Amino acid sequence: MHLSKDQRRTDATAVGNLLLHLPNFLCSLFVVALVSAFFGDFAFLVILVWLASGALVFHRPTESALARRLLRLRYPTPQERAKLEPVWRMVTARAGIEGRAYELWVEDSDSLNAVAAAGHIVGVTRFAMNQLPNGELAAVLAHELGHHVGGHAWSSLLGYWYALPGRVAWRLLKAFSGFVFKVSRAFGCFGVAFVVLFMGGIALATISTLYGLPLLLLGVPYALAAVGRRAELRADEHAAALGFAPMLAAVLDKLHQQEQRTAAELAARNGGTPVEEGALAKLLSSHPDYHTRLHHLQPYLQPGR
Template identity: 45%
Template sequence: MTLPIALISLSVVAFTFSLINPGLGLFMAIAWLLSGPLIFHRSVEAAIAQRLLGMRQPTPQEAARLWTVWEQVTRRAGVNQGTYVLWVQERAELNATAAAGHIVAVTRHAMDRLPNSQLAAVLAHELGHHVGGHTWAAMLADWYALPARTVGRWIFAGLTGLLKSRNVVGVSCGGCLSLFILWFLYVYTFEASMWWLVLPVMAAPLFITWLHRRAEHRADDYAAGLGFGTQLMSVLAAEHQAQAGPGMHPPGTPPQSDHPAVRGAHTNFEARLRHLQRVEAGRR
């Protein structure tokens, strides 16, 4: 799904450095292609967790409780307990996050509110993401899409700034640039026969949303298969209630992160709850 935007990112990298030197452009394009696996190095993952995802290492008291619960989950799953690293996020939701290749982060709110049985359920769900390869695929997709998305955000921010300006010249320039971009996309898509690249890029967000939803259901299935279905349904019901009612989050806690590595993963609690109820009913 993200291959077309990855190709655009590669073109952005090659073109940018080719302005300095054509050989440098080729070298940086190859280096960019080979850079993906580096983001799964433990030190790089730790930097991503701290600086981009707002995670922190647990305190000794938090670590003692987390490792006790985590040992129960990994023992049921038959997974080496030390394969993944546990972190804590300052977020106002009763959930956890699987990120990068070896990181499982639980929110401090979940640590404060959930008993060990329900905490184990959300950790089992995140382990399901890792076992299913969801976190690896998502991180690689986001990494290779980064240059194209960055340029897209710059263009969008520039156009928005021009169109919102109170200057007649600025608004006129913004309108002309918008029309030029639309004309360029039309020519590039149809007259240059590059529809195979442009149309998938436009349709990719819809497919990725569907894939995220499918990954959540599979991770829920994994947790239920380990025997945590009832506890996970309790957590989802509480989160759905908090999501439906404004002002349910405790004061002083930030909202859910919008970083691509974690966004959209836990938002449709009602659909996940209905899915788990069907799964548990089938198991009975």
């Protein structure tokens, strides 16, 4: 095993992800600044603590808590570890990566899936671990390793973390607006019109004061989804470059069949009419479709590669 000098890096996809989270970060900073005003002389300290909290993304105990609570992962049993670790060592040896820098976790799920989370977690579903041949399981793990090596996992979590105060404030604002709108309906059309004009005036004043920057937030989810799809292709290329292209193609075929079965079930519930995915839903998808991913793998599937 030859250890690569660059164990991980921050590629263009990770940088783009961080830049796209900048509007969310600024909104969260504004929210935190408003909340910190209630702490008087300690307001600046509250802001500094929040800014420094991003380091928790790389804190192992915090990562473990997130893995358990948010991702529903668990540590593998001794039998599961005996299955996973030899495959993981093969992948990391090919990549020249120190495998002990990462932790293997398991999700109790009957779907074919895996995840790269935070800075050091690689999780696979119980189905993927038990049903995939070792070569295909290695391809899945190599794909997730690609997310870590490229910096996709930590940059996504860091962006999500710093966007959290803004997201919470937005949900509270939506709930309050809905409550006010329901109350205004009791006063008839005049009450509704007054509330709409009042809140519209506040929104317009905010957008004008901030030179239209809040409008950027409307496009951020679509841009982040596009970057996410690019990150998936980069991770596919990482696995393919390690020699797992045929195995990864086989896994993609299984995923495609899984999607087709799900679509058939939805159509059956809908009286036999296929449920078509809308254009906006496709733009918000975090993963490329099967044909796109397979197309990008073609150069690695050619004879002689």
